[in-house]
Amino acid sequence: MATAKLRQRIVQTLLALAAERRWDEVTLEAIADRAGVTLQALRSAFDGRIAILDAFVRGIDEQVLAARDPELAEEAPRERLFDILFARIEALLPHRAAIRGLAQAAFRDPLLALELNRMTVRSMSWMLTAAGLPATGIRGAARAQALAVMWSQVMRVFLDDTDPGLARTMAELDRRLRRAERAAIRFDRLDRFLRGRRPPSRRAADDTDTDLAEGHPS
Template identity: 45%
Template structure:
């Protein structure tokens, strides 16, 4: 079994597992990176857990310890982006407008996704052809958008907040379509699309009437 040296991942969901001799076995981040590489080459629909294991240089058992399904890989990939965005986010302050804070959070998310844009383009095409394959993504997306609202200063984990979470998810997916075609260095088209959407919907997202 391959062992890796170094400290555990700072993200609890992606923490490596201790092997029987006390060393770290193949960690989740390495497997996720391998999954992205396979998806870029084959597309998400044709990627298999065996392909991912081969790309990571580990056995299927190592993959299974972290990700018992392709859906789990997809959800963990989203969670890793969430963690990267939230790690740079402080507590919401009253001095900053909700809309501005949410704008910054989502743009930070697109910046974090930028190195993986070609992979996301390939996956986006596959998921459009096979909508059922996107089913594992729905709860992960809802969780992500709930955390973006919370980080911006709006409660989003109560039952009645679900509509606002769904609204933000719709905005995010709409802006993502622009982002996928926006090859500018400053993501100007993406910023314009997001700003336009938030100008219209920020009061409702915050819990106030439009």
């Protein structure tokens, strides 16, 4: 059975190769050769390239969750989610070149795009949970998918943001979350209307702490 150290070395090798060459050139043979392992050892550690990527994404999830500030609970939903997602961006910063290569490959490879979306939706479900926002059931799944779409839009800015403080990325994340908050309020009003309930006043909607929790963050 592959050790955690070996698995981590393989993950880092794939990221290094993805930063240097096209995705279709990041073969299992190339990964094994660069990592200094046999194909048998690589196979015992992972099922394939997607499984290696999955391990990388899972590791980022764990890093963000481990660093979560307990005091986030005192903030408004949008602020909690902003802090969680920006912490994720900071965790991804050392791997930006690899992410750029994967993003470019996804435009040419629909299967890769689907796999990356699956991983992102799962991660966004965890990020919503970390922010104290519902992420279960049908609405939770829709919320995670919508947040994944928003995340991909923020990532486009992140990949080209040359500012050391990631000012453009931070501004884009804030803008997208504010838009999501407004959409959530509108969705909640529509939901109440369709259920035959009186929609909340603008002031009540602004005062509520359920902006993102009750609607789709898109």
